[in-house]
Amino acid sequence: xxxxxxxxPVYNPPAEQLTSCGDVSCELLVDPIPxxxxxxxxxxxxxxxAKVTFVDxxxxxxxxxxxxxxxxxxxxxxxxxxxxxxxxxxxTRMPAAMLQSLSQERGLILCGISD
Amino acid sequence: MTTYATLEDIENxxxxxxxxxxxxIPPYGSLVDAMLEAMxxxxxxxxxEIPDQNIVVRAEKAAxxxxxxxxKTEYGPLLRALTEGLLDPKLNLSGVExxxxxxxxxxxxxxxxxxxxxxxHETNALGANCRANATVGRFAQMMRYFCGRGGGVLQSHGTIxxxxxxxxxxxxxxxxxxxxxxxxxxxxxxxxxxxxxxxxGPNSVNNHYGDTGTHILDTIGDALCHAGQTAWYYRxxxxxxxxxxxxxxxxxxxxxxxxxxxxxxxxARRQTDELxxxxxxxxxxxEFAEVAPGELRSPLKSREQLTFxxxxxxxxxxxxxxxxWVGSTHAVCREIKSV
Numbered sequence: 001x002x003x004x005x006x007x008x009p010v011y012n013p014p015a016e017q018l019t020s021c022g023d024v025s026c027e028l029l030v031d032p033i034p035x036x037x038x039x040x041x042x043x044x045x046x047x048x049x050a051k052v053t054f055v056d057x058x059x060x061x062x063x064x065x066x067x068x069x070x071x072x073x074x075x076x077x078x079x080x081x082x083x084x085x086x087x088x089x090x091x092t093r094m095p096a097a098m099l100q101s102l103s104q105e106r107g108l109i110l111c112g113i114s115d
Numbered sequence: 116m117t118t119y120a121t122l123e124d125i126e127n128x129x130x131x132x133x134x135x136x137x138x139x140i141p142p143y144g145s146l147v148d149a150m151l152e153a154m155x156x157x158x159x160x161x162x163x164e165i166p167d168q169n170i171v172v173r174a175e176k177a178a179x180x181x182x183x184x185x186x187k188t189e190y191g192p193l194l195r196a197l198t199e200g201l202l203d204p205k206l207n208l209s210g211v212e213x214x215x216x217x218x219x220x221x222x223x224x225x226x227x228x229x230x231x232x233x234x235x236h237e238t239n240a241l242g243a244n245c246r247a248n249a250t251v252g253r254f255a256q257m258m259r260y261f262c263g264r265g266g267g268v269l270q271s272h273g274t275i276x277x278x279x280x281x282x283x284x285x286x287x288x289x290x291x292x293x294x295x296x297x298x299x300x301x302x303x304x305x306x307x308x309x310x311x312x313x314x315x316g317p318n319s320v321n322n323h324y325g326d327t328g329t330h331i332l333d334t335i336g337d338a339l340c341h342a343g344q345t346a347w348y349y350r351x352x353x354x355x356x357x358x359x360x361x362x363x364x365x366x367x368x369x370x371x372x373x374x375x376x377x378x379x380x381x382x383a384r385r386q387t388d389e390l391x392x393x394x395x396x397x398x399x400x401x402e403f404a405e406v407a408p409g410e411l412r413s414p415l416k417s418r419e420q421l422t423f424x425x426x427x428x429x430x431x432x433x434x435x436x437x438x439x440w441v442g443s444t445h446a447v448c449r450e451i452k453s454v
Contacts, residue, residue, distance in 0.1 A: 013267035014132025020124045020141060029124065030142040032133060032179035032257075035266035036169040060348055060397030091210045091442025093167040 051107030053081040057090040062113035069110075079107070087112070132267070133183070135257050135281060142179035150178040153191025154198070155454030163202025165209055168265035172202055180261060184254040190247070193228060193309060194254065196449040200311045201258050205445035211313040212263025216345065217273030218313040218440035219280040220255045221355070223424060225287040225296040226307035228451055234286035240426040241285055241317050241357065241435060242278075252284030255311070277316030285357070291425040292363055293372035299422045300448035312439050312446040315345065317357065320434040328369030329378075331362045331434065336383030338436050339414050345441050346414040347385075347395040348404055352439030353420025353446075359427025362434045372423055380418045384411035422446075 018029045052073055054066045063084065070080045085102070087094045090112065094102075102109055124141035128134055133142075140146070151158055156174035163172045177198040186194060201208060201220065211218050224234055234251075235243035243249070256279075264270070273280075287296045297308035322334040335356055339346075346352055356379075358366060366375060387410055390396050400406035405416070415421055420439075427433070439446075 012132065014261075018124075018127055018131055018133065020127075020143065027144060029128070029133075030144055030147045030175060030179040030182075032142055032176055032183060033261045033266055034165075034170045034172045034176050036268060037171070038169060058401060058403075061399070064398060089442075091214060091444075092207060093209070 047108040048106040049079075051079040051081065051105075053085070053102070053105055053107060053109045055085045055087055055094070055102070055109060055111040057087040057094075057112035059090050059113050065113050066110075081107075128183070135253065135260055137253075137281065139183035140185055142182050146182045147175065147178045149188050150181050150186070150191065150194075151175065153188035153454065154178060154181070154195045155191065156195070162198055165202070165262060165265070166204075168209060168268070170262065170266060172262055174198075176261070177258065180257045181254050184257050185246070185250040186254055187246070187250075190232060190251060192454045193224070193232065193251065193307075193451050195454060196451045197222065197251070197255060197309050197311070198258070200309060200447040200449045201255060202262070203311075203447045206311055206313065206447050207442060207444075208259055208263045209265060209269065210263075210442050211440065212259050213269050213271055214440065214442060215272050215274045216315070216440045216442065217276030217280070218315060218443070219277060219283045220259050221279065221312050221314040221437060222252055222255045222284040223287065223296055223310040223355075224251070224284065224308075225310070225424075226305070226451075227289065228307035229286045230289050231307075234284075236286040236288050236426045237428040240359070240428070243284075243286075248284045248286060249282050252279075252282035255284070256280055256282055279314070279316055283314070285424060285426055288425050292367040293423060293425065296422065296424045297448050297450075299372075300446065302448060302450055307451040308448055309451060310446060310448040312353075312355070313443040314352075314355070314440060315438045317435045317437045320436060321432065322362070322434075323432045325432075326365065328366040328375075331358075331366050332370065332375055332378050333382065335434055335436060336379050339379070339383045340385045342385075342390070342393055342395060344414050345438060347390050347412070348397060348400075349441050350404070350414060350416040350420075352441050352443040353415060353422070354439060355437040356421065356423045357427065357435040357437065358423060358425055359431065359433060360425075360429040361432045363425055375423065376418055376421055379421060380413060380415060383415075384413050387412040 019026050056063050073080050125138050128139050158175035160174040162174050232247050234247045235245035320338045
């Protein structure tokens with residue numbers, strides 16, 4: 001759901017339950033939105049260690065940008081994972097095994113460069 | 116008879132995220148039950164999954180969405196085929212929803228069902244003010260919006276999007292020069308079908324003074340090759356070419372569908388080096404992109420990525436091309452069967 005504010009639209013998740021009440025009784029409306037079960041994974045935005053890992057999802061020129069970023073970070077003394085991991089297709093989600101592996105990383109993961 | 120607090124319920128849906136931005140029919144249980152029956156499902160039936168988001172889609176969700184979009188129950192068998200197509204993993208619904216490409220799900224309706232359900236296939240065929248087109252197209256976009264967001268977890272990142280994200284449904288003429296649209300996906304001529312793919316918005320192709328089929332196909336081919344086409348690098352999507360009667364009268368005189376396809380594939384090309392100079396090719400191309408410096412480049416990786424639909428009214432010399440989203444690697448075509 002999107003609500004306009006003075007700072008632009010803000011997204012709020014859709015309600016899980018709505019009720020319609022007439023003069024004498026109420027009924028639940030049928031929720032049209034499928035929900036994840038179990039709930040979706042959450043992402044921590046605060047890395048536990050100062051190390052950066054890159055995932056290239058094959059957008060044009062993304063590898064060049066990532067390699068340049070790696071060199072800049074190294075010059076600044078920030079630890080960088082040597083290997084740039086590769087996700088074969090930008091339009092589909094990463095394979096479960098790769099997600100599982102990356103979820104064990106304790107540093108910052110930068111996944112993909114936008115168009 | 117049940118009395119609903121309808122306006123209040125509409126506002127309630129609008130305020131709480133059960134909407135595509137337009138007012139909806141509130142999904143009252145009695146309406147959803149009737150829609151479920153028309154679709155031939157029980158509410159708890161699993162009608163598809165989005166495994167990456169841990170989501171199982173129950174029939175009740177699709178029926179509620181159909182009610183909200185304003186669909187009639189007589190659309191039930193079509194909506195059933197459409198729901199199954201939308202949730203076919205090949206369509207990649209979450210990808211369509213969240214991409215920067217701002218894609219919509221294009222629904223193409225073809226065969227006898229077009230007349231049976233009263234779809235508009237002539238005037239303003241790509242944006243018809245007709246309940247069947249408008250609500251079926253809206254249903255598809257609402258399913259994309261509701262299901263593709265992982266239950267509200269994911270957000271869209273469409274850069275500019277296009278108006279088809281509210282509704283995008285095209286019906287083909289019941290009688291065609293080259294055969295029904297779905298025959299391009301292997302279904303028999305006599306079938307009724309829905310075909311789905313994720314697309315950008317349509318580009319108009321005007322040619323009022325050309326007087327041969329070649330003139331029309333060359334104009335269409337030129338439109339396929341403008342520098343800004345998303346297709347130039349990955350070439351994983353394709354195009355739908357829309358040909359209304361006045362252009363078709365010229366083209367069909369000189370070309371079969373297969374010949375037209377071959378002609379466009381052969382001639383609609385642009386110099387690769389020019390594209391690279393413009394920044395339309397990555398500096399270090401990946402193997403998949405099959406970039407050949409110095410050669411003419413087609414926006415199509417293979418002929419099968421181009422399909423033709425015959426619709427629109429006579430009296431105007433406009434065709435159109437609809438570029439598929441770059442991540443639209445597969446179209447989904449389903450026969451509509453009685454429930």
